[in-house]
Amino acid sequence: xxIYCELWGDGMIWYLNPKNYARHMYTxxxxxxxxxxxxxGEADPAGYINLERAMIDAMEKGPEEYEKAMKFARDMVDxxxxxxxxxxxxxxxxxxxxxxxxICNPLGLIACICRKAMLGLEExxxxxxxxxxxxxxxxKWERYPERYKGGVKFLTVEEAKQWLRDLDKRGFVHSLMLxxxxxxxxxxxxxxxxxxxxxxxxxxxxxxxxxxxxAMVDSNQCNGCGICVQRCQFGALKMNVTQxxxxxxxxxxxxxxxxxxxxxxxxxSLVERAKIPALQEVW
Amino acid sequence: MIDKSKLKIxxxxxxxxxxLPLKFPKIExxxxxxxxPFWCKKCLQTCxxxxxxxxxxxxxxxxxxxxxxxxxxxxxxxxxxKCNMCNKCVxxxxxxxxxxxx
Numbered sequence: 001x002x003i004y005c006e007l008w009g010d011g012m013i014w015y016l017n018p019k020n021y022a023r024h025m026y027t028x029x030x031x032x033x034x035x036x037x038x039x040x041g042e043a044d045p046a047g048y049i050n051l052e053r054a055m056i057d058a059m060e061k062g063p064e065e066y067e068k069a070m071k072f073a074r075d076m077v078d079x080x081x082x083x084x085x086x087x088x089x090x091x092x093x094x095x096x097x098x099x100x101x102x103i104c105n106p107l108g109l110i111a112c113i114c115r116k117a118m119l120g121l122e123e124x125x126x127x128x129x130x131x132x133x134x135x136x137x138x139x140k141w142e143r144y145p146e147r148y149k150g151g152v153k154f155l156t157v158e159e160a161k162q163w164l165r166d167l168d169k170r171g172f173v174h175s176l177m178l179x180x181x182x183x184x185x186x187x188x189x190x191x192x193x194x195x196x197x198x199x200x201x202x203x204x205x206x207x208x209x210x211x212x213x214x215a216m217v218d219s220n221q222c223n224g225c226g227i228c229v230q231r232c233q234f235g236a237l238k239m240n241v242t243q244x245x246x247x248x249x250x251x252x253x254x255x256x257x258x259x260x261x262x263x264x265x266x267x268x269s270l271v272e273r274a275k276i277p278a279l280q281e282v283w
Numbered sequence: 284m285i286d287k288s289k290l291k292i293x294x295x296x297x298x299x300x301x302x303l304p305l306k307f308p309k310i311e312x313x314x315x316x317x318x319x320p321f322w323c324k325k326c327l328q329t330c331x332x333x334x335x336x337x338x339x340x341x342x343x344x345x346x347x348x349x350x351x352x353x354x355x356x357x358x359x360x361x362x363x364x365k366c367n368m369c370n371k372c373v374x375x376x377x378x379x380x381x382x383x384x385x
Contacts, residue, residue, distance in 0.1 A: 003290055049336055049361055056364050060307060063300040070296075085292035117336045120324030122350075145347040146339060193333045199362075205295030283293035 001274070002209060002283060003084055008182055013212055015092065015176060020184055021104045023136045049117075051076060052196075055204055073206060083178065089188070089197050090176045091211035093257030093270055094168045097187060101134075101160040104184070108138040109163070111150035112188070114196045123150035130167060131177065132160065132187040171231050173198065173256045175208060192233050202234070209283050211255030213270040217246050221267035228259035228268060250279060308368050309384050310334070310360035316380035318353035326358065326372040326381065332365040335372070 004014045014020060051073045058069035074086030081088060092100070101107055111123035112131045121128045129150060133141070141148045155163060164174065164187075172189035175197065190198045201208040215236075224244035229237050236252035237259055246268070248259070260268045273279050320327075320337050327335050337358045339348060348355045360366070366383070373381050 003292055006290065049338055049359060052361050053359065056307070056362065059298065059364060060304050063303040066298065066300065066303055084287065084290065085294070087293070117338055118327065118333050120321055120327040120337055122321075149347060193362075193365075201295075203297060203364075205297045209293070281291070281293070283295075 001280075002090070002212065003087065004090070004209075007084065013096070015090070015184055016096065016099055016103070018103050020182055021135055047076075047080075048196075052200065070204065070206065081178075082182065086206050087209050088178050089208040090178075091208065091254045091256050092174050092176055092187075093211060093213055093255060094164060094174060094261055095257065095270075096212075097164050097174050098161050100184075100187070101132075101157055101164070104134040106134075106138050106154055107157070107160045108133045108141065108152040108154045110138075110141070110148055110152055110186070113147075114188075114190070115194055117196070118194050123148075125150075129153070130172065130189045132163075133177075134184060134186045137183075137185055168258065168261050171233075171258060171262075173233050173254070173258065190233075198233065210253075210273075211257075212273055213255035213257065214250045214253045214273050214276060214279055215248050215255065215257065215259050215268050216250070216271050217248055218267045218269065219243070219245055221265050222246050223265060223267075225264065227262050227264065231258040231262050233258070250276070251282060305364070306385070307363040308366045310363060310366060311382045311384075312358060312360065313378075313380040313382075314357075316378040317358060317376075319351055319356070320358035321350040321356035323377065325375045325377065329371050329375045331369065331371070332362070332367060334360055334362045334366050336361045 008014045008017065008020055010017055010019065055066070055069045055073060058065040077083050077086045077088060109129045110131050110133045111128045115121045115128050116123060133152065138152060141152045167189045168174070172191055175188045175190055176184055177186040177188045178184060188195065188197070192202060193199045197207045200206045222245040224239070224246065226239055228246050229239050234252055234254050236249045238247050238249070240247040255270065255273065257270050260270050324337065327337060335358050337356050340355060340357050341348070350356060368383055368385065370383060373383060
């Protein structure tokens with residue numbers, strides 16, 4: 001079971017538990033207020049960048065220094081954001097995302113903060129509207145004009161589902177945005193290396209948990225067209241040239257489901273991680 | 284209060300610790316020359332390894348900043364570990380503010 005299911009799942013997948021979208025979650029829990037107290041979602045951008053820089057500087061110094069920097073980063077995030085072990089997000093496949101938007105209200109499209117930072121894309125550029133803010137926090141967006149420069153476009157549930165499917169078609173990995181876990185603040189659609197969370201996870205093992213599923217190929221159905229191979233962001237999908245079919249390294253699979261939705265022959269299916277004994281604790 | 288000692292917190296270290304310490308290129312940005320990075324953003328869009336990040340230095344409540352105003356945004360060479368010293372950012376910078384040394 002994933003740590004957040006254990007803590008807040010109540011027997012189901014924790015992000016499908018309606019309790020975790022409740023209004024009172026928007027303020028940080030008391031035990032998380034050890035750090036500088038700030039409203040959820042208003043993390044200091046320079047602070048996060050400095051954590052990343054400190055980790056890379058520590059790589060130049062040696063293994064002990066690097067481990068110390070990683071521990072500091074995890075503790076810092078736990079103290080200021082209320083996460084556990086530095087885990088601030090999770091990969092979620094499209095099918096669960098569609099269930100999530102039914103639970104939560106309101107849904108507002110917002111600009112991606114990572115694309116702004118990495119590529120200098122302006123918030124007002126329509127290409128940049130790839131994140132969705134969810135829940136009570138979105139009702140206060142006008143208080144932070146600097147963060148929501150591009151404005152917020154509120155969507156209905158059906159529009160939100162269509163928007164998610166369109167982004168899935170383009171090949172974005174869906175993930176949860178957790179500013180202060182327990183309160184699910186929104187949906188991110190990420191790609192390596194532009195998304196900071198994904199890059200941190202793949203390069204430093206920090207920030208984003210794997211999803212609750214793993215992909216599996218039905219080798220009788222697969223005809224080796226290779227469409228799925230282009231979509232994997234995690235390097236888990238390779239072409240098995242000898243047998244002319246796709247091959248998934250399940251240890252690396254994050255369960256984002258992009259290969260599943262792209263397969264024209266429905267040869268790839270998502271299996272629950274809990275049902276595969278060796279993968280149960282691989283997060 | 285969350286009791287962390289009872290939880291099995293996953294710990295992942297993709298970095299090969301036995302290979303550390305590594306040496307990365309040093310990227311210096313002259314702040315007196317680079318004043319409006321979010322307006323110019325040539326280095327951000329040129330770098331093939333996405334080394335640079337830009338951020339707003341002052342997040343003021345109820346106020347929106349102008350990217351053309353100098354000194355509000357700052358560009359930082361964050362992911363130095365990925366820099367391959369292709370020097371494309373040095374060539375593209377209109378103010379010649381970037382220097383890369385090993």
